Amino acid sequence: MPENEAISLWDMSAAEPVHDGGLDGDLTCDVAIVGGGFTGLSTALHGAEAGMNCQVLEAQHVGYGGSGRNVGLVNAGLWLPPQDVHDRLGKAKGSELIDRLGKMPEYVFDLIEKHQIQCEATRTGTIHAAHSAKGFDDLARRAQEWQRLGAPVDLLGAEEVARKTGTSKFFGGLLDHRAGTINPMGYARGLARAATSAGAKISTGVRVTKLSRQGGLWKVKTGRGTVTAKYVVLGTNAYSDDLWPGLRQTYTMIHFFQLSTEPLGDRANHILPERQGLWDTNPIMFSLRRDAFGRLIIGSMGAVHGGKHGLSRRWAEKNLARLFPELGKVEFDNAWHGQIAMTPDHLFHIHRLADGLYTPVGYNGRGITTGTMFGKALAGLITGAGEDTLPVPVTPLEPVSNRTLKTRFYHTAFAANQLIKSF
Numbered sequence: 108m109p110e111n112e113a114i115s116l117w118d119m120s121a122a123e124p125v126h127d128g129g130l131d132g133d134l135t136c137d138v139a140i141v142g143g144g145f146t147g148l149s150t151a152l153h154g155a156e157a158g159m160n161c162q163v164l165e166a167q168h169v170g171y172g173g174s175g176r177n178v179g180l181v182n183a184g185l186w187l188p189p190q191d192v193h194d195r196l197g198k199a200k201g202s203e204l205i206d207r208l209g210k211m212p213e214y215v216f217d218l219i220e221k222h223q224i225q226c227e228a229t230r231t232g233t234i235h236a237a238h239s240a241k242g243f244d245d246l247a248r249r250a251q252e253w254q255r256l257g258a259p260v261d262l263l264g265a266e267e268v269a270r271k272t273g274t275s276k277f278f279g280g281l282l283d284h285r286a287g288t289i290n291p292m293g294y295a296r297g298l299a300r301a302a303t304s305a306g307a308k309i310s311t312g313v314r315v316t317k318l319s320r321q322g323g324l325w326k327v328k329t330g331r332g333t334v335t336a337k338y339v340v341l342g343t344n345a346y347s348d349d350l351w352p353g354l355r356q357t358y359t360m361i362h363f364f365q366l367s368t369e370p371l372g373d374r375a376n377h378i379l380p381e382r383q384g385l386w387d388t389n390p391i392m393f394s395l396r397r398d399a400f401g402r403l404i405i406g407s408m409g410a411v412h413g414g415k416h417g418l419s420r421r422w423a424e425k426n427l428a429r430l431f432p433e434l435g436k437v438e439f440d441n442a443w444h445g446q447i448a449m450t451p452d453h454l455f456h457i458h459r460l461a462d463g464l465y466t467p468v469g470y471n472g473r474g475i476t477t478g479t480m481f482g483k484a485l486a487g488l489i490t491g492a493g494e495d496t497l498p499v500p501v502t503p504l505e506p507v508s509n510r511t512l513k514t515r516f517y518h519t520a521f522a523a524n525q526l527i528k529s530f
């Protein structure tokens with residue numbers, strides 16, 4: 108993709124202004140933050156609000172990574188059902204994490220309100236839709252677990268889901284009232300604006316090429332100068348390069364692609380009329396939502412294949428026709444994909460890579476609330492809170508076995524899935 112081309116529909120349509128600021132020469136700060144996505148920007152916002160001198164260094168532009176390309180579902184939890192989180196983290200830490208994540212959509216929407224971030228926010232929940240009877244059984248179990256914890260989720264029958272989605276193809280669904288949708292690039296740019304107003308500095312088009320330690324401080328080398336800092340936060344996640352050896356090896360990288368239709372006007376008013384975002388229970392899941400301009404946005408796991416009349420477009424046409432035959436022919440105005448960092452245990456991790464150098468990584472496709480939460484927690488850590496206040500325990504880097512093989516396998520399997528579902 109040419110460098111100046113929009114990276115997603117959200118990049119084209121976000122009402123928040125683009126942040127543009129370079130770096131000229133060397134400087135000193137409290138915290139150097141590598142990466143201008145939700146994690147880096149939230150660290151900068153909360154750090155600056157706590158009186159720290161924060162400098163974000165972003166290789167491309169704000170929201171260039173997953174933050175400007177995602178589906179925009181503001182989720183209240185992980186992919187894993189609550190019981191699995193307890194099994195992996197233990198009862199106490201697991202319960203604390205579930206509780207923290209459950210409160211995060213409200214926190215994100217409060218930030219949006221507080222800083223008047225223009226990002227098409229809707230707060231009508233999200234629907235996890237059952238693609239099969241077995242999928243519905245799984246949702247029923249999840250609903251029970253959530254309801255036992257007092258979470259505001261409803262298990263919906265097929266008829267109710269048909270009313271809320273405009274299609275009778277689902278076997279039921281789980282409506283999470285805590286969740287909602289945003290234009291994610293709008294949110295990223297809005298966080299950048301809020302962080303800058305709080306005193307943080309954001310430099311774009313500045314790739315960090317080396318991190319070294321001298322006299323108890325970090326030297327953060329870029330092509331445009333060196334930043335000296337007490338702390339470094341790496342918020343590079345699924346877009347990590349080789350800056351820190353071994354970091355990329357801790358997750359399997361998968362793609363997720365989306366296509367957006369032209370604005371459909373009244374033709375699509377019956378589809379998701381309350382504007383919930385939706386994904387389904389299929390292991391190779393698909394997502395569906397609307398934007399503020401009446402577009403439908405449909406996506407699934409894998410990369411975009413082909414151009415105007417390529418495979419992904421055929422997949423999108425076929426799936427919209429299957430769900431909403433009454434729509435007729437639709438034109439698509441955008442197709443894009445992004446990278447997701449998947450960890451073997453489906454949990455995100457936080458690593459202390461060296462003294463004063465932290466990185467959260469592996470959000471497994473759930474980063475709007477997670478990135479905001481980790482940024483806030485890391486800002487807290489840097490301003491004096493202990494590591495025990497972080498959402499998950501600090502762990503050492505652990506490489507994924509056969510990572511390259513797995514990445515290739517998923518890429519091929521998702522492409523085959525698109526092909527099969529295009530006929």
Ligand SMILES: Cc1cc2nc3c(=O)[nH]c(=O)nc-3n(C[C@H](O)[C@H](O)[C@H](O)COP(=O)(O)OP(=O)(O)OC[C@H]3O[C@@H](n4cnc5c(N)ncnc54)[C@H](O)[C@@H]3O)c2cc1C
Binds near residue numbers: 147168343362
């Ligand atoms: C297609 C897709 C759909 C998704 N859907 C959802 C969803 O609906 N809901 C949800 O909550 N999450 C979703 N996610 C996940 C979410 O988008 C990510 O978890 C989140 O954006 C990660 O934010 P981040 O700030 O940690 O990293 P990113 O936003 O990926 O930012 C990393 C940044 O680091 C920069 N960088 C890398 N190396 C360097 C370097 N050496 N120097 C300087 N800068 C560097 C990159 O340019 C990039 O901008 C989705 C992800 C994708 C890709």
